[in-house]
Amino acid sequence: MKQVKRREIVRTGTTVEQMVRAIADLIVTGALVPGEKLDEISLASRFDVSRTPVREALRELGAMGLVGREPNRSAVVTTVSGAYLHSMFEAMAELEAICARLSAERMSVEERRTLELEHRASARLVHARAEEDYAAYNAEFHTQLYRGAHNDHIFELVTQTRARLAPFRRAQFRLPGRLAKSFDEHDAIVAAVLRGDSQAASQAAYSHVAIVSDASIVFAAPKTGN
Helix, strand or coil: CHHHHHHHHHHCCCCHHHHHHHHHHHHHCCCCCCCCEECHHHHHHHHCCCHHHHHHHHHHHHHCCCEECCCCCCEEECCCCHHHHHHHHHHHHHHHHHHHHHHHHHCCHHHHHHHHHHHHHCHHHHHCCCHHHHHHHHHHHHHHHHHHCCCHHHHHHHHHHHHHHHHHHHHHHHCCCHHHHHHHHHHHHHHHHHCCCHHHHHHHHHHHHHHHHHHHHHHHCCCCCC
16 A cells, blocks of 8 residues: 555656655655665656656765765665764754845845745644645745845755755654644744844744754664665
């Protein structure tokens, strides 16, 4: 039954992005363990897709550090150490803090209004415990802060870093009570941005990502196959 469900997730309109997410989630949750070979044909059969999106997905996962490949050998699941994951989240926290600070200083009236309205609307996702929908909204929330900083170079840096952490940031929402806590943390950021308090916005954003790091680090624990 599990295979049928996975196929339904990626079968219709399958994109490389969907394959990256599907395989990354299997790695992060331990369904695929460090050292396990990732055969393109097997994965294509598993998800009922052609080898093309699988091949591209493995290439992107390699850039994210979740998959390794030596010349003329199959791709394998790599080991993501807690220390390495922590270092990435540390960098992410600093970048997010900068974006929140600049957003508090630079966001237009319309940008602030959109940030507030969408944040308030996300409360229904929390009440409904809609993990997937909230994860999608969460990505958009942070993108609003990145764009609100109005600095193209910082936007490029923060989005690149976020891409590498994406599987772990999504995984946090599997933890009990995490949706409500995330909403409260967003609330502190939004309130600071709306009143133009750059220092408070920066501190709230940094704390938020630091908490996400603590929530996500459990998925970096060493896993071994049977």
